[in-house]
Amino acid sequence: MSLNLIFFLLLALIAVLSAVGLLASRSALYSALYLIINFATVAVMYLTLHAPFIAIVQITVYAGAIMVLFLFVIMLLGAEHIGSLHPQRWFLPLALVLGILLLAEAIIIIFTQPNLLPEAQVISSDFGSPKAIGELLFNQYLLPFEATSILLLVAMIGAIVLTKPEKK
Amino acid sequence: MSGYGIEDLVYILPIVFLLVWALVLVLVEAFTKRPDVTMLLAAFGLLAAVTLSVIQFGTEATAFKEMLTVDGYAVFVYMLVLASGLLSLGLAYDYNRRMGWARGEYYILMLFSIAGAMLMASAANLIVVFLALELLSIPLYVMAAFVPNDASSEEAGLKYFLLGAFAGGFVLYGVALIYGATGATNLMDVVAAALGTNSPVMLLTGAALILVGLGFKVALVPFHMWTPDVYQGAPTPVTAYMAVVAKAGGFAALFRVFIAAFPSVSADLTPVIATLVVLTLVVGNVAALAQKNIKRMLAYSSISHAGFLMMAFVTYGSALYADAVTSLLFYLLAFTVTSFGSWAVVIALEKAEGKGLDFEDYAGLGKKYPMLSAAMLVFLLSFAGVPPTLGFAGKFFLFRTVLEAGYAWLAIVGVIMSLVSAFYYLRVVRFMYFEQGDPEVRSEPVLNLVTAITVVGTIFLFLFSGPLLAWASEAVLALI
Numbered sequence: 001m002s003l004n005l006i007f008f009l010l011l012a013l014i015a016v017l018s019a020v021g022l023l024a025s026r027s028a029l030y031s032a033l034y035l036i037i038n039f040a041t042v043a044v045m046y047l048t049l050h051a052p053f054i055a056i057v058q059i060t061v062y063a064g065a066i067m068v069l070f071l072f073v074i075m076l077l078g079a080e081h082i083g084s085l086h087p088q089r090w091f092l093p094l095a096l097v098l099g100i101l102l103l104a105e106a107i108i109i110i111f112t113q114p115n116l117l118p119e120a121q122v123i124s125s126d127f128g129s130p131k132a133i134g135e136l137l138f139n140q141y142l143l144p145f146e147a148t149s150i151l152l153l154v155a156m157i158g159a160i161v162l163t164k165p166e167k168k
Numbered sequence: 169m170s171g172y173g174i175e176d177l178v179y180i181l182p183i184v185f186l187l188v189w190a191l192v193l194v195l196v197e198a199f200t201k202r203p204d205v206t207m208l209l210a211a212f213g214l215l216a217a218v219t220l221s222v223i224q225f226g227t228e229a230t231a232f233k234e235m236l237t238v239d240g241y242a243v244f245v246y247m248l249v250l251a252s253g254l255l256s257l258g259l260a261y262d263y264n265r266r267m268g269w270a271r272g273e274y275y276i277l278m279l280f281s282i283a284g285a286m287l288m289a290s291a292a293n294l295i296v297v298f299l300a301l302e303l304l305s306i307p308l309y310v311m312a313a314f315v316p317n318d319a320s321s322e323e324a325g326l327k328y329f330l331l332g333a334f335a336g337g338f339v340l341y342g343v344a345l346i347y348g349a350t351g352a353t354n355l356m357d358v359v360a361a362a363l364g365t366n367s368p369v370m371l372l373t374g375a376a377l378i379l380v381g382l383g384f385k386v387a388l389v390p391f392h393m394w395t396p397d398v399y400q401g402a403p404t405p406v407t408a409y410m411a412v413v414a415k416a417g418g419f420a421a422l423f424r425v426f427i428a429a430f431p432s433v434s435a436d437l438t439p440v441i442a443t444l445v446v447l448t449l450v451v452g453n454v455a456a457l458a459q460k461n462i463k464r465m466l467a468y469s470s471i472s473h474a475g476f477l478m479m480a481f482v483t484y485g486s487a488l489y490a491d492a493v494t495s496l497l498f499y500l501l502a503f504t505v506t507s508f509g510s511w512a513v514v515i516a517l518e519k520a521e522g523k524g525l526d527f528e529d530y531a532g533l534g535k536k537y538p539m540l541s542a543a544m545l546v547f548l549l550s551f552a553g554v555p556p557t558l559g560f561a562g563k564f565f566l567f568r569t570v571l572e573a574g575y576a577w578l579a580i581v582g583v584i585m586s587l588v589s590a591f592y593y594l595r596v597v598r599f600m601y602f603e604q605g606d607p608e609v610r611s612e613p614v615l616n617l618v619t620a621i622t623v624v625g626t627i628f629l630f631l632f633s634g635p636l637l638a639w640a641s642e643a644v645l646a647l648i
Contacts, residue, residue: 109369116370118351118361142172143232147287147299150187154280154303157194158310161273162325165316 007048015041028074032067039063051128172232179231179238182220182246183286189213190279197272206272207261210279214253221246230292234354237292237424240643244497245289245420248504252412253282255508258618260405263515266610267403269316277307278409285417289424294343294353294378297421301339301385304417305332308410312402320522324401331394335384342377345370346429355428362432375430375437379422386418386474389448396455399467404518407463408511411470412504419477419500423493426484434485442482442578448475449585456592462514462525465592466507469551472589473503479566479582483573490644491572495565497640498633502550502562505629509622510547513540516609516619524607530596531605540609541600543623548593550626553586558626561633 015038022034039062046055110116126132137145177184193213197206221243228239256278264270284303291297309332313325347353349370350361362371384391399407430437452472459465480496483489517533518524533541550559563586567579599605629636 113369117348121351139171140233141235141295143235144293144295144299147296147303150280150283151299151303151306153191154277155306157273158277158306161271161277161310162313 004048008045011041011045011048015045029071032070032074035070036063036067039067049128050123053128053130053133175229176231179224179227179229180236180290182217182224182250183283183290185220186213186217186279186283186286189216190276190283193272193276193279197276201272203264203270203272203275207257207275210275211254211257213279214250214257214282218247218250218254221250234356235293235296236287236290238290240645241420241424241493241497242286242290244640244643245416245500246286248497248500249282249285249289249413249416252409252416252504252508253278255618255622256405256409256413258614259408259508259512259515260403261614262610262612263403263405263518263615266612267315267520269314271314274311274314277311281305281307281311281409282413285413285420288417289420291421291424292355292428294346294355294358294425294429297378297425298336298339298343300417301382301421302336304414305336305385308332308406308414311406312398312410314406315403320401321403324398327394327401328398331384335381335391337381338377338384339381342374342379342381345374345377349374355425358429359431362430368433368436371430372433372436375426375433376440378425379437379440382418382422383444386415386422386477387471388444388474388478389451389471392448392451392471392474395471396464396467399470400461400463404463404511404515407467408508408515411466411511412507415470415474415477416500416504419496423481423484423496426481427489427493431485438482438485441478441484442575445475445478445482445578446581448472448478449581453585453588453592456589459592460527462527462530462596465527465596466510466514469589469592470507472585473507473551475585476563476566476582477503479570479578482575482578483569486573488569488573490641491569493644494637494641495562495569497643498637499562499566501629501636501640502558505622505625506547506550506557506559509543509619509626510551512615512619512622513544513547516540516611516615517607519608527596527599528603528605529607530599531603531607533599533605533607533609534601536607537609540619543619544600545597546623546626548596552590552593554590556627556630558630558633561630561637565633565637 018034018037018041022031022038025031025034039058043055043058043063046052046058189209190213193206193209196209197203200206224238224246225240225243227243230237257275260274260278264274281304284300284305284307287296287300288304291300309325309329312328313322315321343353346358349368350358352358352361358371362368380391384394387395399411402410426434426437449472452468452470452475456465456468456472459468477496477499480492480499483492514525517529523529530541530544533544546557550557553559553563555561563582567582570579570582
């Protein structure tokens with residue numbers, strides 16, 4: 001087993017465990033903290049894939065800005081504890097059965113189907129560098145970039161409309 | 169790698185114009201705070217965009233490095249959603265003032281959302297499909313929750329937002345899997361790469377996830393749970409708008425993506441699609457039977473119409489798909505005209521705080537307001553698919569295509585479900601004409617205009633079904 005693979009498996013284990021912790025935790029605060037661990041682990045994965053820019057963005061935007069916002073909202077609303085839910089009684093067994101079926105299906109496919117993914121490609125050394133991403137973003141993907149900017153503006157307008165009452 | 173030219177902007181001028189116009193209106197509204205002015209300017213912007221689309225007819229090009237395709241199919245959907253936007257403005261204008269929450273932002277958000285629907289019809293790249301879907305949806309979430317201090321409107325907005333975000337996640341996950349399987353997000357590259365693979369499991373999973381996400385937007389069973397609650401809780405003009413435009417955008421993108429990118433997995437997906445169609449038809453129509461509130465009834469009715477529209481989809485891998493898309497576009501047109509008409513009548517009868525929305529409130533309408541109830545009768549007959557209405561022509565062409573494709577059993581299910589639907593539509597007719605009551609109707613010029621236009625459209629366009637179908641089929645030719 002190569003060193004790369006061992007490192008990946010370690011990261012994957014942490015990512016999966018933190019995701020499970022996020023779901024299982026009763027406190028919204030702990031859930032948010034688990035999510036930060038998850039984001040950070042994924043950021044390290046990006047680093048191992050030679051994508052330093054994406055890794056830094058993952059840390060600063062997701063683990064940083066967004067999660068700080070989450071934590072503030074949780075604390076300001078005083079919603080640390082998620083009230084216990086009372087789902088339908090048949091919900092849990094049904095979800096369990098369906099989940100196991102899906103997992104079994106995925107395992108069978110992964111181990112029986114050859115060439116599930118296209119061949120690995122050799123990438124240039126500056127793949128994933130800020131320069132390469134910038135060139136892609138402002139050239140090939142200019143339209144999606146501009147569409148995203150409008151999308152964010154619309155979301156802002158919407159948020160203001162909903163929270164700020166009309167002055168008479 | 170060459171850069172961009174002015175022709176990129178010219179090809180998608182209707183969308184670019186609408187977006188710039190909406191941005192200008194944001195400033196206009198911020199400084200003038202005159203909702204009436206904003207509404208008039210929004211209507212002007214929509215009319216200008218219609219004109220630009222008319223000029224665009226006949227163009228066949230890709231723009232912005234193959235991110236967007238402009239063809240007859242896209243332009244047809246442009247015109248449809250722009251016309252829907254104009255009708256929605258007509259529905260909202262008086263209603264918003266009557267209910268006392270007229271705000272200019274409403275019309276601006278609607279313009280953004282229409283631009284999103286137009287982008288969906290043009291999207292030739294899965295990333296653009298996702299972004300356009302969000303641009304269509306995010307204004308809708310806000311518009312659904314637009315009534316201040318109203319619990320049911322807030323509930324509608326929140327429910328739509330949470331489930332819609334979830335559905336957006338499905339689409340995005342599907343796009344990621346397709347990129348993993350083929351290394352491409354461009355529809356043409358996806359189909360080229362898909363032909364070379366011998367193991368389409370990833371591609372199939374990705375396509376299925378996109379089907380789920382877009383199926384949510386167009387309210388297919390079993391992804392329809394949100395529809396009755398959101399349609400009932402949202403302000404009625406918003407309901408009318410999203411019933412049509414979200415469906416038009418969703419189906420436009422669904423058809424283009426599946427026909428262009430996933431013909432290789434059609435054998436696996438067609439049974440799934442046929443099952444969705446049957447489920448949607450049965451659940452939509454049977455649940456509509458039990459409704460007493462007109463908004464909920466029309467919500468379930470719109471679910472059942474999503475089932476009819478989806479029927480065209482079972483042929484997508486066969487040689488007949490061009491016919492199928494033609495009948496889809498025609499049915500979409502019929503549904504648009506009829507749906508806006510019926511919502512106009514609902515708005516005319518609606519009182520503040522959700523009153524005037526039960527079937528009982530329609531009792532005696534035939535005697536007191538013969539014109540309005542005759543209009544409603546036309547719309548309900550068109551929904552049920554009775555001649556001489558546009559709805560009949562829509563169903564006729566659709567069933568014919570499905571029969572030609574060899575899905576006789578599906579056409580039979582469709583006919584049976586049309587009969588079931590006639591039952592609940594005629595219940596409203598029974599209340600209007602055979603029950604005693606004293607309904608009160610707001611007579612507002614703009615609203616009456618919308619009702620008149622749609623009722624004339626429902627009957628008059630039926631007489632021109634042939635040319636219209638020819639137009640739709642011309643629009644589709646370019647898709648191939």
